[in-house]
Amino acid sequence: MPGSTLTPAALDRLRELLDRRRAAIVDAGTDWITAQSLDLQGRRPRAETRMLVDREFDAYRALLIDGDPTIRDAFVEFTTTLRATAEFRISTLLRGFLCFRRGVEAILESEALDAEARLEIIRALDEAYFDTAFVMADVYAAKLLEVLQRTQEQLMQREKLAALGGLVAGVAHEINTPMGVAVTAASLLRDRLRGLAADFEGGQLRKRALGDFLRDADEAAALTLGNLERASELVASFKQVAVDQSHASRRRLRLGPYIRETLASLTPLYKRTPHRLALALDDAIEAELDPGAISQILTNLIQNALSHAFDDAQAGTITITLARVGDQRAALTVADDGRGLSPEERRRIFEPFFTTRRGSGGSGLGMHIVHNLVSEALGGVIRVDSAPGEGTAVRIEIPLAPAPASASASASTSGPAA
Template structure:
């Protein structure tokens, strides 16, 4: 160990408490905004730990105490509102507290300069590691929160669809119940006439005909209700699953629109499907379901003012480069250029007051780029509608 480090060892042995106290006071004074509500004892304990970490690094060449300290303090602060400058002051405090002690105890200038040079180098390295680690953990916190919000957004969309499907199912079930009741009345009339010995051939033929018609009506409406339930179950399974399977995308888009009918059937707007090419792809049906749902819902909510009636067009095609093209266009009010640039940002919405979360198109963008390994392009002019074009490989995610 050279003379500079031997001098530092002696100072730390004799004056460690003074260094810790001075460092604590400096950190508390310069980071008062973050630390005003935190106990002094906590700050002192962290400064003391940083001093021990410096001693291990400078005197023994052991970075493990420093790395453990960085890991602990960044974890401690990542869930609280702390500026990164406050964390870094814990490392700068060692230099601040050591400098007056070197002067007070008449350490020769060349030794004091060498000690502070080495301390500064160690401080710079520790500060860089702390900044990187803290930023990574803050990103993890934000990502976790965003994933939870996206999950809730998906569940909320599914919940809205449940309400719509329930409304849609009520109609065929109501007709089926009425038809079954009519068939029951017809059969009861025939039974009563038979018991009374007054059943004529014409009455039997007419009664059975009415009962058959009622039974057919009941069966047709029950099949319609069963189809709605089956389609919705598949949509719900797809949206909660990330498994891949091979699909005929044109037929699949028609099935999706049938399942999503509760989103638009009760409104005045028309939704058309255009299958321009018979595309078969191995992809994620859950992602496709979420993309189509969000694009359609976004168009129905934002494209048409209350007094306007419009059309939303969805299409499937094969692009010139062989990729799958999925599109959604409307003839609504369009999007202003300054808003068009921001539509894929998380939490950006022009419908905040009416329940918009700003996550719908952000979810679409993430699904297209991350899961389908594709691209999405938005085009619009005020008064001339909006057009979203998604392109992805036919073997997405392989």
Template sequence: MKNSIRFKLIIWITGTLFVILSTSSFFLYKEKKEQEYEHYQKSIISLQKQLEISLLNGFWQLDSKYINAVIKSNMQNEYIVAISAKDQGNLYVGILKAKDGSLVELQPDFQPDHSDSLTIDFTHEDLAIGVVEIFFTDHPFLKRIEAFLLTLLLIEFVTIFTIGSILFFAMNRYIFTPINSLEFALAKANNLDFESNDESIDYDLPTSDYLEWNALVDRVNAIINKIIQELHNRQFAEIDALLEKNNAETAYNELVKTKNSLVQTEKMAALGRLVAGIAHEINTPIGIALTVASQLNGETTKLNKKVNENALKKSDLDNYMELANESSHLILSNAQRASELIQSFKQIAVDQSSQIKREFFLCDYLKEVLHSLNPKIKITPIDVDFDCTEVIAMNSYPGALSQVITNLILNAIIHAYEDQQAGTIKIRVTAVDKNVEIKVKDDGMGIDETTLGKIFDPFFTTKQGKGGTGLGLNIVFNIVTQTLNGRISVNSEIDQGTCFTINIPTELKDKSSAERENTTFK
């Protein structure tokens, strides 16, 4: 019923009439009230002037009968409830209008029910000779206003009912009856058998005496005929569309498989770059230790020969001890350096390959990640400024975080700077409540607005054919938002650099291994 056009039109018409008539009634009521109130005020002013003139002589002559007669003559005023008059002596006249309209004596200390009061002081040459107090009521004009309002409401109701009834019957005759006929005819047309070749069946809608109705019927009949003519073409088009849909779904599935394969390849390539960098970095301390050990072995052989030949001198022993001391120090320091690199590589490699959730200290772990990237960084004129002074304990996936930081730094080295362009990549880590905020900011060439909105899209790269796969930042986005349950945003200005802001929780809820893999490479 509420969705019926007939119901809504009745409500709108009735509501419009109600608003119009209510507005008109309101202004009429307001005008009437102002008129009555003005008449009430004028009566008070007129009575004041009259009594000031007529009662002055009565007070001066102490004529109580005269005063009583004047008061009674004014008690006919419908707004007056009571009047009392008294002088400075024993003269007192008080008259009260009872509820039945009769006049009774007003006691000196009695205060009748009233809405307004007026006190008139009578003086002669600055000498007070009497006081008159008048009590008024506004009930008469309020009753008239109330009666006027009821009359307006009755007129409004009758008008709304009359006009509404006329409009209802008119709409029912000229609008809704034809609509009902159209509904019946369309219900009949709904049973069209488009595959039937029986030309004796007539599905045309009926005409009527109204021009508007006939125009509508003609257009509906034309639509029905057009539907019959084009149905077979549409059926063939639907078959073709279904085939195209199946082909598109097949292509999409292949694309998803290709993407997942490329993501896994990218992950393994990052691990491979890590292995190559660490191998290159370890080569230096191992080579030094091997060279020094070889030299020490040679000197030991010489010393042993001199001992066997009884040709050993104190100076020879002193020189050997000095060489042995220096060599052992070099071997130990370079072996420790190699051990540190191997331990760092083992932890980061295990984290990146296994995606195990564990507890770790964020700053120390990020230092290890940057240390593993040092072979890649030091061959460029780019410095990495790492700022993390707080002790932040994490319970998350360090391997996923390592991949994020690695991808962001390598992305900055590749895309933010031209060949051999110097620059600084700043990494700032701060604790925010139960989260941690990591900012990775470079001072490179920046990203324009058009490209900025696409950098997290899969397969989007500005280095197509130059080693860019278009998956690095897409992997970063998926890891941060899904694996690490955080947020990532980016701000950039041309020639001002780019800043990635990562916000992740320090305590991550447990997630199954299969679910984590699905979200990481989504």
């Protein structure tokens, strides 16, 4: 404990010195810090600086003379709270805590003390200073960490909002195209209808013109209908993007059998293809989660493998694996031995509206929805391992029981499949 190294004689001398020359020590310390702290100079009035040095004096006096660190600790708390905004450097704080030692040093010069007593006092001051520096570094680092965590949460929130904004703009853009075509086709139909009505009223309607009209009208109606259907599909998949986070549908179940059931319901998707599914499921794994999320994820991943991974000539295999990861987590992997993803595709696969099938039914929302389901509904993480010609493996790791607080989530893409 600082102060305890002082001999009784030196302790008496130091106490006497501190009490008799308090004002002079505080003044000298204030002079020193004013000259030192370039970042504060001119900004803080001298009286205010002196008040801080005065509080510091009390803190050190209690520490050195009474062996009591409580005033010092309270002062450390006070100064670090003021500054835990990452705007101040810790060196500034440390320099602040040095001014008591500097103040005493300056006054010692004018005191008639023998060299040994002087040395003893200086040593005690050094020890007290180092002890304070360690305490302060710990407290300050803990506070900075708190500030960082808060900032990170805010940034993540902001990022989510920005992503949502982008999504809304994307949806508007995507829906605009089919709606535009539908409107054009419908107004074409109306114009042709008006022409037909005019011909009819003027008694000029020919059989041939009626035949042309019927053909054009059928085309226009088909175009309108097809594009409206496309728009409503987009709206439907967009609705899935906003994953339902209410835990009403959460229940405890054995994952293996549930996955088998889901895959059985998908049979029509691949029955008439040369492709096959291979299963390696640990049937003992139980989890408490929303099973709807699991089946939606599986549906999207199987659909993707079937429509993107294989060319027509190929007979592909989709392997679905479920395994335990430690005590608390499970890994669900859907892997195909198809064409694999280019680095660009792998990087962008979770982006809303990223698709290589625009114009032939792809909305590019599938993997975005999967990502949201994994991170939001299941509190897990998702990773895609793939390289051109080496197939694609989507690995999902989820907790077997819901996290007590808000679940953390992240996504990453990484190296080629093994």
